[in-house]
Amino acid sequence: MMRTRAAVAVAPGKPLEVMEVNLEGPKAGEVLVEIKATGLCHTDEFTRSGDDPEGIFPAILGHEGAGVVIEVGEGVTSLAVGDHVIPLYTPECRECEYCLNPKTNLCQSIRSTQGAGLLPDGTTRFSMLDGTPIHHYMGCSTFANHTVVPEIALAKVRKDAPFDKICYIGCGVTTGIGAVINTAKVEIGSTAIVFGLGGIGLNVIQGLKLAGADQIVGVDLNPGKIEMATHFGMTHFVNPAEVEGDLVAHLVELTGGGADYTFDATGNVNVMRTALEAAHKGWGESIIIGVAPAGAEISTRPFQLVTGRSWRGTAFGGASGRTDVPKIVDWYMDGKIEIDPMITHKLTLDQINEGFDLMHAGKSIRAVVEF
Ligand code: NAD
Numbered sequence: 141m142m143r144t145r146a147a148v149a150v151a152p153g154k155p156l157e158v159m160e161v162n163l164e165g166p167k168a169g170e171v172l173v174e175i176k177a178t179g180l181c182h183t184d185e186f187t188r189s190g191d192d193p194e195g196i197f198p199a200i201l202g203h204e205g206a207g208v209v210i211e212v213g214e215g216v217t218s219l220a221v222g223d224h225v226i227p228l229y230t231p232e233c234r235e236c237e238y239c240l241n242p243k244t245n246l247c248q249s250i251r252s253t254q255g256a257g258l259l260p261d262g263t264t265r266f267s268m269l270d271g272t273p274i275h276h277y278m279g280c281s282t283f284a285n286h287t288v289v290p291e292i293a294l295a296k297v298r299k300d301a302p303f304d305k306i307c308y309i310g311c312g313v314t315t316g317i318g319a320v321i322n323t324a325k326v327e328i329g330s331t332a333i334v335f336g337l338g339g340i341g342l343n344v345i346q347g348l349k350l351a352g353a354d355q356i357v358g359v360d361l362n363p364g365k366i367e368m369a370t371h372f373g374m375t376h377f378v379n380p381a382e383v384e385g386d387l388v389a390h391l392v393e394l395t396g397g398g399a400d401y402t403f404d405a406t407g408n409v410n411v412m413r414t415a416l417e418a419a420h421k422g423w424g425e426s427i428i429i430g431v432a433p434a435g436a437e438i439s440t441r442p443f444q445l446v447t448g449r450s451w452r453g454t455a456f457g458g459a460s461g462r463t464d465v466p467k468i469v470d471w472y473m474d475g476k477i478e479i480d481p482m483i484t485h486k487l488t489l490d491q492i493n494e495g496f497d498l499m500h501a502g503k504s505i506r507a508v509v510e511f
Pocket residue numbers: 181182183186311312315335336337338339340341359360361362365380405406407408411428429430431432454455456457499502505
């Protein structure tokens with residue numbers, strides 16, 4: 141048992157509370173990681189706010205981290221003390237029915253305990269100093285200076301990559317770029333529309349440029365996002381608040397009949413409908429990335445699908461983390477993709493709630509907490 145500092149989500153809708161917590165050492169198949177940096181993703185805020193139907197409290201949130209292996213539990217063979225790692229909320233056991241099917245990245249080997257805020261043996265390693273158990277979150281809990289993660293949920297990455305940048309590969313970068321490359325499999329010369337130019341949408345844009353898309357339309361209510369999106373490859377910007385008449389009709393005209401690929405990175409179900417309907421008749425594919433509020437449902441006229449549009453979704457950009465994440469770290473180190481401009485704010489753990497304020501104000505792309 142050791143002590144570490146963590147930002148604890150004590151109750152839904154409450155600010156995180158930074159405190160000392162107890163952390164038990166790694167059991168069989170588990171690894172103790174010292175987190176060096178973590179990003180704040182909109183999904184953390186979704187859970188903190190109380191909107192996530194899967195939200196459990198008290199919990200240590202955070203799923204976009206990077207750090208160093210401090211101790212390995214019994215039977216751990218793929219990692220050693222001193223390795224640099226990125227925790228994976230979508231693990232890769234390489235043995236389950238899902239891992240063995242190339243059509244999905246959704247490893248299910250530990251999904252039930254992970255969803256219950258526990259490690260695979262059904263218990264938690266975190267507790268308050270008075271002994272109250274604290275739940276894990278998405279199997280990662282990176283809003284803590286130290287965390288325990290299953291071996292199958294850690295990608296080993298090169299040691300020369302900076303933690304304060306590659307932590308973002310733990311969710312936003314991989315989700316956005318992967319949605320383009322793994323899920324949509326966008327071809328050179330495609331047209332695309334990206335709804336929501338935040339931490340995920342900008343990475344969709346970066347992925348589209350990498351894939352060789354010709355037209356990349358960005359849609360956002362916040363014109364403050366134009367400069368950054370243009371930097372990453374956006375060719376046209378549309379602010380729905382400034383469009384007179386029907387937004388779908390406007391986008392269909394702008395893309396010459398609808399886009400080959402559209403992406404929702406807002407989590408708003410009305411936007412998801414617009415995205416589907418702005419996809420090209422006959423072949424357009426719309427990919428849902430955004431996480432919608434509890435109870436929200438998507439709808440459209442079935443005719444939209446009958447006439448050849450398809451609706452799809454993606455988690456963690458379709459990436460198999462232990463295999464793909466080290467490669468994305470290489471892409472960053474080789475200059476194939478950019479991360480630095482998107483890390484707009486650096487915070488200490490004590491300032492973590494300011495990161496959520498910046499997110500709400502639309503002022504940050506990614507705020508990163510450095511330990
Ligand atoms: P963010 O807050 O950084 O960005 C959201 C953007 O959407 C903002 O720029 C905002 O101005 C814009 N927006 C909001 N309403 C809009 C509207 N009606 N029309 C156009 N633009 C609008 O959030 P983020 O971190 O980029 O996350 C985006 C979504 O993706 C969230 O729902 C998050 O939970 C989800 N997400 C999903 C996955 C996955 O694996 N599927 C991974 C990470 C995040």
